[in-house]
Amino acid sequence: MKVPEKILSGLKKEKSIFIAAHINPDGDALGAALALAEALESKGKETFVYSRDPVPAIYSFLPGYERISSDPRSMLKHRPVMVLLDCNSPERAAVEKYGFKSSIVIDHHETEKDFGDIKWIDPGAAATGLMVFYLLKALGVGITKEIATNLYTAISTDTGTFRYSNTSAEVLKVSAELVEAGAPPNLIAEQIYETWDRKRFRLLVIALNTLEIRKGIAITHITKEMFRRTGTKPADTENFSNLPRMIESVKISAVFRETGRDMWKVSLRSKGASNVARIAEFFDGGGHKNAAGFSIKGDLKSARSALLKVAGNLNMNKR
Amino acid sequence: MKVPEKILSGLKKEKSIFIAAHINPDGDALGAALALAEALESKGKETFVYSRDPVPAIYSFLPGYERISSDPRSMLKHRPVMVLLDCNSPERAAVEKYGFKSSIVIDHHETEKDFGDIKWIDPGAAATGLMVFYLLKALGVGITKEIATNLYTAISTDTGTFRYSNTSAEVLKVSAELVEAGAPPNLIAEQIYETWDRKRFRLLVIALNTLEIRKGIAITHITKEMFRRTGTKPADTENFSNLPRMIESVKISAVFRETGRDMWKVSLRSKGASNVARIAEFFDGGGHKNAAGFSIKGDLKSARSALLKVAGNLNMNKR
Numbered sequence: 001m002k003v004p005e006k007i008l009s010g011l012k013k014e015k016s017i018f019i020a021a022h023i024n025p026d027g028d029a030l031g032a033a034l035a036l037a038e039a040l041e042s043k044g045k046e047t048f049v050y051s052r053d054p055v056p057a058i059y060s061f062l063p064g065y066e067r068i069s070s071d072p073r074s075m076l077k078h079r080p081v082m083v084l085l086d087c088n089s090p091e092r093a094a095v096e097k098y099g100f101k102s103s104i105v106i107d108h109h110e111t112e113k114d115f116g117d118i119k120w121i122d123p124g125a126a127a128t129g130l131m132v133f134y135l136l137k138a139l140g141v142g143i144t145k146e147i148a149t150n151l152y153t154a155i156s157t158d159t160g161t162f163r164y165s166n167t168s169a170e171v172l173k174v175s176a177e178l179v180e181a182g183a184p185p186n187l188i189a190e191q192i193y194e195t196w197d198r199k200r201f202r203l204l205v206i207a208l209n210t211l212e213i214r215k216g217i218a219i220t221h222i223t224k225e226m227f228r229r230t231g232t233k234p235a236d237t238e239n240f241s242n243l244p245r246m247i248e249s250v251k252i253s254a255v256f257r258e259t260g261r262d263m264w265k266v267s268l269r270s271k272g273a274s275n276v277a278r279i280a281e282f283f284d285g286g287g288h289k290n291a292a293g294f295s296i297k298g299d300l301k302s303a304r305s306a307l308l309k310v311a312g313n314l315n316m317n318k319r
Numbered sequence: 320m321k322v323p324e325k326i327l328s329g330l331k332k333e334k335s336i337f338i339a340a341h342i343n344p345d346g347d348a349l350g351a352a353l354a355l356a357e358a359l360e361s362k363g364k365e366t367f368v369y370s371r372d373p374v375p376a377i378y379s380f381l382p383g384y385e386r387i388s389s390d391p392r393s394m395l396k397h398r399p400v401m402v403l404l405d406c407n408s409p410e411r412a413a414v415e416k417y418g419f420k421s422s423i424v425i426d427h428h429e430t431e432k433d434f435g436d437i438k439w440i441d442p443g444a445a446a447t448g449l450m451v452f453y454l455l456k457a458l459g460v461g462i463t464k465e466i467a468t469n470l471y472t473a474i475s476t477d478t479g480t481f482r483y484s485n486t487s488a489e490v491l492k493v494s495a496e497l498v499e500a501g502a503p504p505n506l507i508a509e510q511i512y513e514t515w516d517r518k519r520f521r522l523l524v525i526a527l528n529t530l531e532i533r534k535g536i537a538i539t540h541i542t543k544e545m546f547r548r549t550g551t552k553p554a555d556t557e558n559f560s561n562l563p564r565m566i567e568s569v570k571i572s573a574v575f576r577e578t579g580r581d582m583w584k585v586s587l588r589s590k591g592a593s594n595v596a597r598i599a600e601f602f603d604g605g606g607h608k609n610a611a612g613f614s615i616k617g618d619l620k621s622a623r624s625a626l627l628k629v630a631g632n633l634n635m636n637k638r
Contacts, residue, residue, distance in 0.1 A: 162481050162494075163508035169498040175481075176491035185491075189482035194590065195567040198532060205527045213517065248514040271513060272505070 001125065001170075003138040010104050010118040011139070014045065016080035018072065020095050021051045022087035024235060027059055027157030027192065029086035032106075032128040034064040035150040036083065039132075039141040048075035052094035056235045061191045062153060063146035072098060086128040088121060089113040106131055108158075110277045111286035123288065126166035129154020133174055145182030152183035153192070160242070161189055164290050165272070200236040203227070207240055207255065217311055218244035219304055221256035221264075234259075241269040241291075252276060254307055256300060264303050267293045282310050320444065320489075322457040329423050329437040330458070333364065335399035337391065339414050340370045341406035346378060346476030346511065348405035351425075351447040353383040354469040355402065358451075358460040367394035371413035380510045381472060382465035391417060405447040407440060408432040425450055427477075445485035448473020452493055464501030471502035472511070480508055522549040526559055526574065533627055537563035540575035540583075540619060553578075560588040571595060573626060575619060583622050586612045601629050 011017070017040055021029035030051070037047040049068045059065065072095075082090075082100040088107040090096040105116035108125040125131045129151045136143065143151075155175055159167045162175070179185055196204075206229075207220045222237055237257055244253040251274050255267045266283075268276035269291055276292040283306075285294020296303045330336070338356055340348035349370070356366040368387045378384065391414075401409075401419040407426040409415040424435035427444040444450050448470045455462065462470075474494055478486045481494070498504055515523075525548075526539045541556060556576055563572040570593045574586045585602075587595035588610055595611040602625075604613025615622045 160508075162504060163512070165505040167498075167504040167508075169495040172491050172495035172498060172504075176488040176495065179486075179488040179491060185481060185486040186484040189479075189486075193482070194565050196565045198566055198568060201530075201563070201566045205524065205530065208524045209528065211520075211524065244520070246513050246515045247517055247520045249517060250513075271509060 001122070001131065001134045003131075003135050004118075004120050006118050007104065007106070007120045007135065008138055010081070010102075011040065011083075011135075014081045014101075016046045016048075016075065016078040018048045018050060018075055018080040018082045018095075018100060020082060020084050020093040021049070021068075022085075022092045023051075023053050023094050024238075025051045025053060025055060025059075026086075026238065027062075028127045028129050028154040030055060030059050030062055030065075030068070031150040031152075031154030031157070032085050032132045034062055034068075035129065035136065035147045035154070036085070036132050037067070038064060038144065038147055038150075039136045039139065042141055043139065046075075046078065046080075048072060048080065050075075050093070050095065054235065056238060057197070058191060058195050058238075059153070061187075063149055084116065085132075088119070089115050106135070108288070109286055110288050111281055126164075126168065126171045127155045127158035129158070130171065130174060133178070143178065143181040148178040148181035148183035149188065152178040152185070153188050156188055156192060158291075161192070166288075166290065199230045199232050203230040203232045203236060204240055204243070206230065207237075208243065211244060213244075213247070213250060214308055215312065216249060216251040217308060218247065218250040218253045219256065219307070220244065220254075221258070221300055223258045234265075237267070241267045245269060245271050252279075252311065256303060258300075259295070262297055262299055264296050264298075264300070265293065266296060266303070266307065267291075278314055279307070279311055282314070320441070320450065320453045322450075322453050323437075323439050325437050326423065326425070326439045326454065327457055329400070329421075330359065330402075330454075331362075333400045333420075335365045335367075335394070335397040337367045337369060337394055337399040337401045337419060339401060339403050339412040340368070340387075341404075341411045342370075342372050342413050344370045344372060344374060344378075345405075346381075347446045347448055347473040349374060349378050349381055349384075349387070350469040350471075350473030350476070351404050351451045353381055353387070354448065354455070354466045354473070355404070355451050356386070357383060357463065357466050357469075358455045358458065361460055362458065365394075365397065365399075367391060367399065369394075369412070369414065377510055377514055378472070380506075382468055403435065404451075407438070408434050425454070445487065445490045446474045446477035448477070449490065449493060452497070462497065462500040467497040467500035467502035468507065471497040471504065472507050475507055475511060480511070518549045518551050519555045522546070522551045522555060523559055523562070525549065526556075527562065530563060532563075532566070532569060534631065535568060535570040536627060536630055537566060537569040537572045538575065538623055538626070539563065539573075540577070542577045553584075556586070560586045564588060564590050571598075571630065575622060577619075578614070581616055581618055583615050583617075583619070584612065585615060585622070585626065586610075597633055598626070598630055601633070 083104045102117040105119045110123040241253045241255040253269045256264045270276040275289045280292035280294040283294035340352045402423045421436040424438045429442045560572045560574045572588045575583045589595045594608045599611035599613045602613035
């Protein structure tokens, strides 16, 4: 992977760098952000890692986790450059109301927005963490154990720990190098997959009880009432859409999460060749081939029907 | 990893080679066996791949699957040398009653038996498939797409696809090379993890609805009525006990399966340090540290109480 020269020069000349993860941050956004922050600080720069939303507890093991902040005022005084990570519009990171000197976008999502003074968008990259790995190499930053742990977590998150179709020889080679640099593969996997709290697991089981499969599409839903009943939050639903993929006949898994009255956020995961980004784009959402999402208005029944219709029209439920 | 010279010379001088996988063969035994067979045939040797037990359907995608046989008579006439893979006693492969010219053992298990004319046992190897990879390299065999797929499956099986503590930089590097040679990571993961049938998944959800956690022990149960309702069989519950391990507070997961009137079979899985074999032994059952089982009489309530009491007395629910 070739790092654009303008990204390197764009970062090198800056002193204050504001790194923004997208809303509802995942392991790729957070791991990439923390790794980049540590690397830039080792080069004498001042950095700030911003996430509007609270970081899911499962990522609290990430080195540097405690520095992630939702209050950027102290940093904004320095008029920093903003690096948008793992997304490519300021709205996706909830930073549109802040003023920055300029902006740099580093992302691997397919749906590209017209934003960014300097852009590096590579939909072929398995994870933003992988792009940051090459960026750090090009900047001549040594991969510490902390950086390695953050980047390995980023890559693990977006490749399903090497189970998704974006797992390539390159992904495995870089991951091997990160393990050599000190990333602990099994501890990271345990943190990501085996540290669910009880109420989150209870919510999962409740959601799985709503499972219906129509034409290869598994649909589950989570209502606000379910969150209340279990004492859980929207962030607790991360990866819920993965589980129904265990079923052989399921090509796409969709989780409908109630966000307001007759408003739903839909998280899509695909197995094999189905490109769920195309479905999400139809609904003005985005994502990548195997993981995408969108918002939709309407009651659950009509929202579900709309998804099934679009998937059918796009022939998405075939392999 | 260094391949012992005696293994190389031992194989090179033979013409007929009988390769035996262990009983209840898994992806490591099968993938290693099929890869070795193809490699040796490319060197002009005649090979036979033996498994006493039927190969689980999830492994039917392995290249060469159709040649695995439980009837060795045709081959035994040639008085072959026997290569024991992923185990180290003839009983584990159910070949003790057959006559061989000599025997070669290639295994990574810790409990070593006094068997084998030539032995290569490396408990530090993550998988027998990894040892076979180095063996093929040392023999100068090119890694075909078929060999790569078999070896990648072998390594995936024994490392939980890079999630267990035996996942090392070396494991990832070799896997990267296998992907370069044509192994498809996501298709292999899909075959191993995402080929559940719908009714089996439905039974899982019904079982998870019964989940209760007491002192770090997750208990679920499956009644005969649940089997009837979902059209499933006891064999469909394999690995059900793994799922509640996702919960951080869970140290042990126990699945109670009704086998008759007031009769239960209990399957135990542990996370970390808990040794469930000790619990199973108390009830005249058996197994290993992280996976064991036993049978118990009584109604569900008293059977559960008995388990909790024994686990508490053995201090098993602590880590």
